Every structure is written in C-alpha cells, then in structure tokens.
Amino acid sequence: MAQYKRLGGIMAITLAATTGLTACGFGGSTGEATGDGTTLDLLVPSYSDATQGNWDDVIAGFEEENPDIDVNLQVESWDNLESVIATKIQGGDAPDIYNGGPFAGFAEDELLYPVEDVTSDETYADFQPTFLENAQVGGTTYGLPFIASARALFVNDALLEEAGAEVPATWDELLESAKKVSDLGGGVAGYGMPLGSEEAQAEAAVWLWGGGGSFGDAESITIDTPENLAGAEFVKKMIDEGATQADAGATDRSPLFDIFVQGKVGMQVGLPPSVGQIESDNPDLEYSIHPIPTEDGSPFTLGVADHLMAFQNDGDKQEAITAFFDYFYSADVYVPWVQAEGFLPTTLSGSEQLADEEALAPFLEVLPDAQFYPSTNPDWQAADSAFKALFGQLDGKKSAQDVLTEIQEQVDAG
Amino acid sequence: MKDLAKALPWIGPAVALIAAVVLFPVGLMFWNSTRDISQSGVDDGGVGLANFATVIGFQYFWPILGRTVVWVVVVVGCTLIGSLALAALLNKAFPGRRLVRMAVIVPWASSVVMTTLVVHYGLEPYFGIINSFLVDVGLISTPEGYGWTRHPGTAFAWAMAVAVFVSLPFTTYTILAGLQTVPGETVEAARIDGASGPRTYFSVVLPQLRGAISVAVLINIINVFNSLPILRVMTGSIPGYDADTVMTMIFKYMQNQRQIDLASALSVIAFLVVIVIVAVYVRVVRPLEEV
Numbered sequence: 001m002a003q004y005k006r007l008g009g010i011m012a013i014t015l016a017a018t019t020g021l022t023a024c025g026f027g028g029s030t031g032e033a034t035g036d037g038t039t040l041d042l043l044v045p046s047y048s049d050a051t052q053g054n055w056d057d058v059i060a061g062f063e064e065e066n067p068d069i070d071v072n073l074q075v076e077s078w079d080n081l082e083s084v085i086a087t088k089i090q091g092g093d094a095p096d097i098y099n100g101g102p103f104a105g106f107a108e109d110e111l112l113y114p115v116e117d118v119t120s121d122e123t124y125a126d127f128q129p130t131f132l133e134n135a136q137v138g139g140t141t142y143g144l145p146f147i148a149s150a151r152a153l154f155v156n157d158a159l160l161e162e163a164g165a166e167v168p169a170t171w172d173e174l175l176e177s178a179k180k181v182s183d184l185g186g187g188v189a190g191y192g193m194p195l196g197s198e199e200a201q202a203e204a205a206v207w208l209w210g211g212g213g214s215f216g217d218a219e220s221i222t223i224d225t226p227e228n229l230a231g232a233e234f235v236k237k238m239i240d241e242g243a244t245q246a247d248a249g250a251t252d253r254s255p256l257f258d259i260f261v262q263g264k265v266g267m268q269v270g271l272p273p274s275v276g277q278i279e280s281d282n283p284d285l286e287y288s289i290h291p292i293p294t295e296d297g298s299p300f301t302l303g304v305a306d307h308l309m310a311f312q313n314d315g316d317k318q319e320a321i322t323a324f325f326d327y328f329y330s331a332d333v334y335v336p337w338v339q340a341e342g343f344l345p346t347t348l349s350g351s352e353q354l355a356d357e358e359a360l361a362p363f364l365e366v367l368p369d370a371q372f373y374p375s376t377n378p379d380w381q382a383a384d385s386a387f388k389a390l391f392g393q394l395d396g397k398k399s400a401q402d403v404l405t406e407i408q409e410q411v412d413a414g
Numbered sequence: 415m416k417d418l419a420k421a422l423p424w425i426g427p428a429v430a431l432i433a434a435v436v437l438f439p440v441g442l443m444f445w446n447s448t449r450d451i452s453q454s455g456v457d458d459g460g461v462g463l464a465n466f467a468t469v470i471g472f473q474y475f476w477p478i479l480g481r482t483v484v485w486v487v488v489v490v491g492c493t494l495i496g497s498l499a500l501a502a503l504l505n506k507a508f509p510g511r512r513l514v515r516m517a518v519i520v521p522w523a524s525s526v527v528m529t530t531l532v533v534h535y536g537l538e539p540y541f542g543i544i545n546s547f548l549v550d551v552g553l554i555s556t557p558e559g560y561g562w563t564r565h566p567g568t569a570f571a572w573a574m575a576v577a578v579f580v581s582l583p584f585t586t587y588t589i590l591a592g593l594q595t596v597p598g599e600t601v602e603a604a605r606i607d608g609a610s611g612p613r614t615y616f617s618v619v620l621p622q623l624r625g626a627i628s629v630a631v632l633i634n635i636i637n638v639f640n641s642l643p644i645l646r647v648m649t650g651s652i653p654g655y656d657a658d659t660v661m662t663m664i665f666k667y668m669q670n671q672r673q674i675d676l677a678s679a680l681s682v683i684a685f686l687v688v689i690v691i692v693a694v695y696v697r698v699v700r701p702l703e704e705v
Contacts, residue, residue: 083669090455090674105454187540187558196564196651197670246539246556250564250651259540264558381453385670392653413468 037068038320043088043095044073045081047147047341048273054340062327069320094311096321099146102384103135103309104218104376107142113310115141118321123329126347131305134372137218143307144325145346147338150301150363150370151206151292154270156263158286159188163266167290170297171210171234174267178243181266189245191238192260192268195395198252201373201387205302206269207231209371210294218376221383224408230295232400239395249395261285273342275359289362301363303370305346379411386410440685446678453672465679474655481570482639482659489577489638490631496578497585497630502615504586505593522583530576530647537562537572563648566657573648577638585630592626593619628699632692639688660684 044055052075059071074095076084081100088094094111106112115135116124131145155167163184165177178190194203205215211234213227222228239248245256245265260268261282269292278285291299308328310321328334331349338345338354344363345351354360374380386407393403447465450458469475504515521529536544538559545559554560563569596619604614642661649657658666660680667677 079669082672086453086455086672086674088455090451090457105452109452109454109456111454111456185557187556195653197653198651200653246558247561247564249653250561252651255538262540264540381672385672388670389655389666390653395653 037070038317039070039072040097040317040320040324041072041095042074042097042099043081043085044075044099045078046075047343050340051075054337058328058333058337061333062324065327066320066323069323071324094313096313096317097308097310097324099306099308101306102375102381103143103307104137104378105381106309106311107137107140107376108378111311112142113312113318113321115144115310118310118318119144119325119329120322123326126329126349128346128348128351130370131346134305134376135307137376143309144329146306146308147341147343148303148305148346148367149271149273149343150303150367151202151269151271152301152362152366153267153290153292154260154274155267155288155290156260156265156286157288158263159184159266165266167288168267168293169291170293171295174293175234175238175241175243178238178266179241182242182244188264188266189259190243190266191245192251192256192265193235193238193244193248194251194253194256194268195235195249195392196252197388197392198254199388200391201384202253202302202304203269204231204387204391205371205373206292207235209302210292210300212295214371214374215380215383216374216377218374221374221377221379221411222408223383223386223411224404228404229400232394232404234295235394236400247395249392272344272360272363276342291366299366299369301366301370303367303372305372382413383407383411443678443681443685446675447682449675451673451675455674461675465675466683469676469679469683474658478655478658478660478663481657482661485570485574485577485645485659486635486638489574489581490634492574492578493581493585493634493638494627494631496582497589498627500582500586501589501593504590518586519583521580526580527643527647529580530573530644533572533576534563534647564652566649566652566654569649569652570645570657573645576644576648577641580644581634581638585634588630589623589626592623596622632695632699635691635695636688639684639691660687 042055042059044051046052052073055073055075059073063069063071085094085098085100089106089111103112127145131148132141135141135143135145159181160167160177163177163180165180166173168174168177174191181188181190194200208215208228208231211227211231213225213229213231214222216222238244245251245259256265257268257270257274257277258281259265260270261278263282263285270289275289278287292301294300308325310325328337329347331347331353334347335345335350335353338350339357344360344367345354351364354364373384377383390403390407390410393406394400398406448460448462450461450464452458500518504511504518533544536542539545539561540558542559545554545562548554549557549559560568562572600618600622601614604618609617640661642665645657645659645662646665649662655663655666661684664677664680664684667673667680
C-alpha cells in the first residue's frame with residue numbers, strides 16, 4: 001500500500017492546489033515590436049469564420065501603404081473576448097486597438113483616446129450622427145461606430161398560410177397568429193422566443209421597448225418601471241398561452257434560429273446575417289422580413305453598434321493609430337469588410353455605396369427608428385448580465401414584477 | 415541546516431516550480447479577493463472582507479452550497495458503487511476481458527467537454543437522438559421532445575449521470591489495482607471455512623481494499639467538487655441560479671458579471687471548503703496509512 005501513500009498524497013496536494021487557479025487569469029505579453037517601426041496590437045472578436053481572413057486583407061493593405069507600422073492581429077471568440085481584454089488590462093498589456101461592445105467602463109477608467117484625437121477630421125465627419133451620439137460618454141466620443149445591425153421579424157410564409165394567419169403588426173395580432181401556427185401541431189412553434197442566456201437582453205429589448213419602455217439612459221439604468229412591466233407581462237402571456245416554443249426561458253437564440261431555418265418556427269426576430277444563413281442552409285424556405293410587432297403597431301427596431309476603440313497605453317502610438325483608422329474607414333476598405341460579414345455600415349459614404357443592396361433593404365428601412373442599448377452607462381454591463389441570467393425566469397412561477405425587481409436589484413448592486 | 419543546503423540544488427527546481435505555479439496564483443487569488451476590481455480589470459484599492467460579505471449575503475448562496483454538497487455526495491457515491499461492481503467483474507478471468515478493460519478506459523480518454531456535448535445534443539428537443547428515441551418509443555408525448563437541459567432538476571440529474579460516467583474509469587482502475595493485491599490465500603481460506611460468495615466479498619476482500627478505496631474517494635471528492643465543464647454545458651442556458659454549484663457560480667461572477675473580486679472571494683471560500691473536507695477526511699479515514 002506504500003505506493004498509494006505517496007501517489008495519493010501528491011495527487012491530493014496537486015488537485016487541491018488547482019482550486020486556487022480557478023479565479024486568477026494572467027495573460028502573457030505577446031507582440032513585441034519587430035524592427036524599428038511602431039507595432040499596433042489589434043484585438044478583435046470573430047464575427048464569422050471569415051473574420052480573420054478579412055482582417056488579414058485589411059492589414060496587408062495597410063502595411064503596404066505604411067511600411068514602418070506593423071500590425072499584430074489577435075482574434076478571439078465573443079465568449080472569451082471580454083475576459084481576455086480584462087485580463088490584458090489587469091496585466092498592463094492592453095491592445096492598442098480593440099473591437100468590442102460596451103466601452104463606457106474603459107472610458108470611465110480613463111484608458112481610451114477620444115475618437116477625435118485618433119481620426120482625421122474627414123473620417124470623423126463621415127460617421128452617421130446618431131451612431132456617434134450613441135458612442136459618447138459625457139459629451140466625448142470614445143468609440144468609433146464599427147458595424148451596425150438592426151432586428152426585424154422573420155416570418156415563415158408557408159406555415160402562416162397553412163394556419164390561415166396574418167403577418168402581425170401589433171402584439172395582439174402576433175399572439176393570435178402565433179397561436180394559430182402553434183395549433184398546427186407536429187412540434188411547430190408559433191413564435192420563437194429565445195430568453196436563454198445567450199442573448200436574453202435582445203429579446204427583452206424587443207418586448208419591453210416595443211411596449212413603450214426603455215432600459216434607461218447614460219445616467220441611470222431603469223428596468224423596474226411600469227412601462228417595462230407591460231412588455232414583461234405580455235411575454236409571460238405569450239408563453240402561458242402556448243404561442244411560443246417549449247421552455248422559452250432556457251432557449252438560446254442561435255440554436256432556435258436553426259430551427260426556424262428548418263421551417264419549424266412560424267415567426268422569430270432575426271438579424272441581417274440571418275438572411276445569409278437561410279440562403280446557405282435552406283434556400284427553399286419560404287420566408288419574408290417584416291418590422292417587429294409592437295404594442296400599438298408603431299415602427300421600432302433594436303439597433304446594435306459594435307465599436308472600435310483606441311487604448312492610450314504609453315501614449316506614443318497616436319499617429320500610427322490615426323493612420324490605421326483613416327485607412328480602414330475609407331469606403332473601398334470598409335464597405336467590403338462590412339458586406340463580407342453581412343452587417344450594416346455606420347458611415348455616410350458606406351451607406352451610399354450599399355443603397356441598392358436588396359437583401360439589406362428591409363433593415364436599412366427600419367434603421368431610422370432604431371433604439372440602442374444604454375451602453376454608454378457604466379452600469380449597462382451589469383444590466384446586460386442581469387438580463388442574461390434572470391430574464392428567462394419569466395417562463396416559470398415567478399411573476400413579471402418579481403423578475404424585473406430582481407434584475408433591477410442586481411444592476412443596482414453593480 | 416547543512417543538510418538542507420546540500421539538498422537545495424536537488425530540490426530547488428521543484429520548489430521554484432511549486433512556488434510559481436501553485437503558491438503564487440493562490441496568493442494572488444487571496445489578494446484579489448480583498449480588492450475592489452473594476453469590470454475592465456483596474457484595481458481600485460482594498461476593501462477588506464467586503465467581497466466575502468457580498469458573496470455570502472447573496473440570496474442564493476446557501477442553496478448553491480447545499481447543491482454542491484448533493485453534487486459531490488451523489489456523484490462520488492454512485493461512482494464508488496459502480497466502480498466496485500465493475501472492478502469485481504474485470505478481476506474475473508473471462509474471454510474478451512482485455513477488450514472490456516480497454517472499453518472502460520474510453521470515457522476517461524475522451525475530453526470531458528466532448529462527452530458532455532454529445533449527451534447535451536442528444537437531449538436537445540427537435541433533433542436530439544435521445545429525445546427522438548424517447549418520442550419514438552412513446553415515453554414523451556410532445557413531438558419535439560422534452561427540454562431536459564432546460565429545467566434545473568433534469569439538467570442537474572443528467573449532469574450527475576455524465577459526471578459518474580467520466581469518473582468511473584479512474585476509480586475502477588484504482589480499485590482493480592487494489593483487488594490484484596488481495597492475496598489469493600485469504601479468499602481461499604474463507605472458502606474452505608465455508609463462507610458464501612457475498613460474505614467472502616464483504617468480510618474478506620472489501621476490508622483489504624480500504625487503501626485503494628479511500629484514495630480513490632479522496633481524489634474523486636476534490637475532482638468532482640472542482641468540476642466545472644459538465645455543469646457549464648448541461649445547465650448553462652438555464653436562467654436564474656437554481657442549478658448552480660459553487661464552481662459554476664464562480665464562473666458566472668467571472669465570465670458574466672466580470673466581477674473578478676467576487677469570483678476570487680468565492681474561490682477562496684471553495685478552496686477553504688476543500689481544504690477542510692480533505693483535512694477531516696484524512697483525519698477520520700486515514701487514507702494515507704498502511705492497512
């Protein structure tokens with residue numbers, strides 16, 4: 001038994017010690033400068049399998065025009081992106097240029113360059129004004145609007161016709177049509193409602209804002225309000241009356257949209273890239289794209305803009321960063337990038353170039369009515385994760401009021 | 415002292431390695447747990463034990479801790495019983511034993527995340543193979559299947575089943591190794607004395623397995639307590655905190671809420687819990703002593 005004594009002792013110590021590793025993250029510092037020129041570190045998320053290649057093309061073109069600047073590209077999945085950036089900042093190794101969602105926290109910690117300091121006047125003036133406003137913290141723009149998306153209702157025309165249902169414009173019509181489609185049976189769901197952790201905040205916005213509510217503004221996050229309650233209660237009604245797929249509270253968006261593409265869901269809210277997904281996976285699907293139904297039928301869409309931002313670090317790369325942004329946002333470089341990923345452009349020149357693009361038309365139409373997450377509020381990240389963790393509880397015993405209260409509490413606790 | 419100086423060149427590298435990969439991260443974890451760290455990772459100063467108060471004051475903390483205990487006890491218990499049976503079987507000579515022994519290793523050889531994902535997809539409504547099977551044989555009446563991984567109770571139960579499945583090989587082999595050290599004479603003596611099969615097993619063989627079993631249980635407790643991937647995959651999309659253990663909660667603090675300080679505080683608590691469990695276990699069962 002002596003061998004157990006030693007083996008057991010060693011393994012017990014090792015395993016117990018690995019507990020300690022769970023919550024510490026340290027990123028190694030990579031990307032030292034090569035040669036005499038400046039090196040820019042670029043940290044970006046992967047939007048699709050083609051993202052890395054698209055960036056490589058941009059960087060190759062840029063390095064050809066600016067031989068004294070090297071660009072280091074690091075691509076991470078969306079799931080890891082935010083822990084990677086937090087780890088890098090904690091380790092004093094922030095990238096120079098970062099592509100992400102929320103940035104108010106970085107601005108608050110005074111880590112970012114104001115956009116006007118790292119772009120030429122022409123580039124800055126080319127952004128859509130609404131998007132610039134959405135990227136400001138305390139009157140200063142910290143994020144460069146990068147790509148935009150809007151939401152719209154994808155409708156399976158074949159299923160609606162079979163069920164004798166109309167394309168809805170209001171909540172009541174949506175409930176009625178969805179129930180008719182659900183009644184077809186055979187596992188068909190009327191309305192696909194993804195309240196799972198993947199993107200619960202988006203479905204929450206679709207319903208709460210569609211009923212006249214909001215998540216607050218740059219100063220305060222307000223979730224627990226009477227306006228929002230109307231939307232939350234209607235979500236509960238949709239679920240309780242069987243208008244949605246089963247287990248709405250724990251269904252993630254992407255897998256559910258796969259089922260829409262397979263033709264088993266009557267209606268679901270989708271994004272511009274969803275068009276491409278249907279095109280490649282099930283081109284025979286009979287579908288059409290409509291504005292999202294709201295309580296009173298007024299037009300509305302959830303707009304999302306991701307941003308590029310420039311970290312100050314040692315403060316010695318301002319010129320190189322400016323050169324990169326000016327190159328990237330020139331229409332000939334920027335538009336192909338946006339198009340390849342299937343999103344919408346945030347620059348005026350980009351919109352002009354894409355004006356006659358048919359697949360994007362339904363989305364460009366609703367874009368003027370877009371509302372955005374209050375992402376410049378430093379508490380938005382807490383709200384975002386509270387929605388992801390808690391909003392799905394509407395599918396269960398908890399009342400709509402309790403769910404909103406719990407989300408608000410978690411946001412306030414920060 | 416002189417001996418120590420002489421030994422230093424030999425043990426130095428090992429000590430340095432342990433300091434770098436074990437002591438330093440543990441120290442940093444303790445340090446982080448007393449700091450206020452912003453969401454973007456900037457250290458905003460010390461806050462004493464406030465992070466611990468927040469973590470323990472969280473309304474779901476005690477249910478989560480209780481669920482962690484259930485998780486460890488059920489998984490380790492089922493693993494042990496299953497492994498004892500499997501090891502007893504594999505210790506008998508029968509045609510094809512080598513193949514069966516190889517087969518038992520498979521769950522161990524494949525990635526835990528992969529094994530869990532296979533089961534997870536199998537349980538998906540609409541296209542999961544397990545769900546389709548249950549629908550086809552008529553056990554589930556809804557045509558798209560049942561959302562096993564979308565209800566806290568069933569998702570947790572399936573996660574435990576997967577955890578037992580992946581823990582079996584190691585435990586089985588540890589016990590099998592123990593079985594092979596049981597002297598044949600003792601079993602033979604029992605048989606001559608007229609002891610029945612079960613009596614022989616429980617009174618003669620099992621006591622001699624004490625060393626192997628107690629080491630296997632100790633390692634399993636630590637391993638299962640610290641297991642994240644299975645629960646992460648099986649219960650990841652469930653809203654609220656009704657299917658979380660301490661480990662998935664640490665992960666939620668870190669990944670979803672990006673509160674590295676709270677995640678560190680809960681990790682420290684988990685670390686201390688494991689240390690206490692191991693200390694009590696070692697004291698009571700004395701697994702590291704000779705039989």
